[in-house]
Every structure is written in structure tokens, then in C-alpha cells.
Amino acid sequence: MSLCYHLASQALGAYRGGIMKRAGVLFIMLFAFAGLADSAYLAQHETNGTPLLCNIEHLTGCNIVAQSPYSEIFGVPLAVYGILFYAILFALAALELALFDRFLRRVLQGLATFGVLASLYFVVVQIFIIQALCVYCLGSVFLALGIGCVASLLEPFKRSVLIQPTSIPGLTMPPPA
Numbered sequence: 001m002s003l004c005y006h007l008a009s010q011a012l013g014a015y016r017g018g019i020m021k022r023a024g025v026l027f028i029m030l031f032a033f034a035g036l037a038d039s040a041y042l043a044q045h046e047t048n049g050t051p052l053l054c055n056i057e058h059l060t061g062c063n064i065v066a067q068s069p070y071s072e073i074f075g076v077p078l079a080v081y082g083i084l085f086y087a088i089l090f091a092l093a094a095l096e097l098a099l100f101d102r103f104l105r106r107v108l109q110g111l112a113t114f115g116v117l118a119s120l121y122f123v124v125v126q127i128f129i130i131q132a133l134c135v136y137c138l139g140s141v142f143l144a145l146g147i148g149c150v151a152s153l154l155e156p157f158k159r160s161v162l163i164q165p166t167s168i169p170g171l172t173m174p175p176p177a
Contacts (some may be wrong), residue, residue, distance in 0.1 A: 021105065024150045025093045028108060031150070032090035035143045039082030042066065046077045052133055061132025068130050070122075078122070082140060085115060089147065105155040112151035115144040117173055 015176040046066065054062030065071060071078055089111055095134050119141040126133050 014157075018100070021154055022097060022100070024154050025105070025108070027150045028112075028147050029090055029093040030092060031143045031147045032086045033088035033124065035140055035147075036083060036090060037085055038140050038143070039079045042078060043083055046071075046079055052107035053133075056135050060149070062134040063135060065126055065130055065134040068132075070125050070130060078155040080123070083163050085111070086143075089115075102155060105151075109154060111153045112144070116148040119144040124163060133166055143150040 042052070052062040052066055054060055054093055073081065089108065092108055092111070095101075096108065122137065125139055126137065
């Protein structure tokens with residue numbers, strides 16, 4: 001009877017783990033879609049040359065940030081890189097939902113880590129170099145952080161296996177007292 005209980009609990013745990021992974025990937029898709037919208041809005045204003053609407057409390061520096069020399073890398077606006085980043089995340093998450101593949105979850109984790117690090121770098125640039133904050137950029141930072149948090153829970157890294165003293169050949173342990 002205990003063998004049946006053990007097998008059933010293992011199967012149920014795997015089932016719950018699969019559902020939680022799928023829910024996490026779905027959240028990544030939703031955050032990536034929001035990031036796509038945010039980046040597309042910024043890219044559209046960059047291409048049209050129209051000012052951004054930015055009147056939220058003390059976060060009125062959107063146009064200062066968008067017009068700074070730090071808003072482009074190799075002549076390409078950061079918003080275009082944002083569209084590419086979020087589109088790749090969205091596509092990989094959708095593919096992972098269809099295939100349920102561990103490798104895709106690992107790739108999502110790697111991209112999420114890259115996104116978090118890049119976002120933190122750009123916040124530092126806004127605060128210390130440009131000395132202005134963009135609410136759309138900060139929204140992208142929070143989306144990248146959310147994606148990073150969810151992705152870190154998708155596929156935990158294996159713990160190292162500890163060698164049990166009883167498994168070492170030639171080593172005998174005294175009986176428990």
C-alpha cells in the first residue's frame with residue numbers, strides 16, 4: 001500500500017509541477033506582450049519624432065531620456081532592441097507552452113537574466129548620467145524584473161548530491177545507539 005501511495009504522490013507532484021511551470025510561462029508571455037507594447041510605443045515616437053506623453057508626478061524626463069545619446073546603440077534606438085527582446089521572449093514562451101521543453105525554459109531563464117541586467121544598467125545610466133527618469137523605461141524594467149523572477153522559478157537548478165557515508169566502499173558506520 002505504501003508503494004501505491006508513494007507512486008501516486010510522485011505523479012501528483014509532477015502534475016502540479018507541470019501546471020505551475022505552464023502558469024509561469026503564461027505569465028512570461030503576458031509580461032512579454034506588455035513589454036512589446038511599451039517598446040513599440042517608444043519606437044513609434046522615436047521614428048515619428050513626436051514627443052512622448054509623460055506627465056506622471058516627478059517622472060517627466062521621458063523626452064530627455066529618449067533624446068539623449070544613450071538612447072541608441074550602434075545607431076539603433078533602444079526601443080527597437082526592446083521590441084526584439086520581448087518578441088523573442090514571447091515566441092519562446094509560446095513555443096514552450098506547445099512543446100513543454102526543459103531546454104526552452106533554460107533559454108527563457110538566460111534571456112530573462114540578460115534582460116534584468118540590461119535593464120538595471122539602463123536605470124543606472126538614467127539616474128547617474130542622464131539624471132532623468134522615463135516612466136516607460138521604468139515600466140520595461142519592472143516587466144523585465146517580473147519576467148526574471150518568474151523565469152527563475154521555472155526550472156530550478158539541481159542541488160549537488162551529497163555523498164552518504166554509508167555509500168563509500170570500505171567505510172563502515174557504527175550502529176545507531
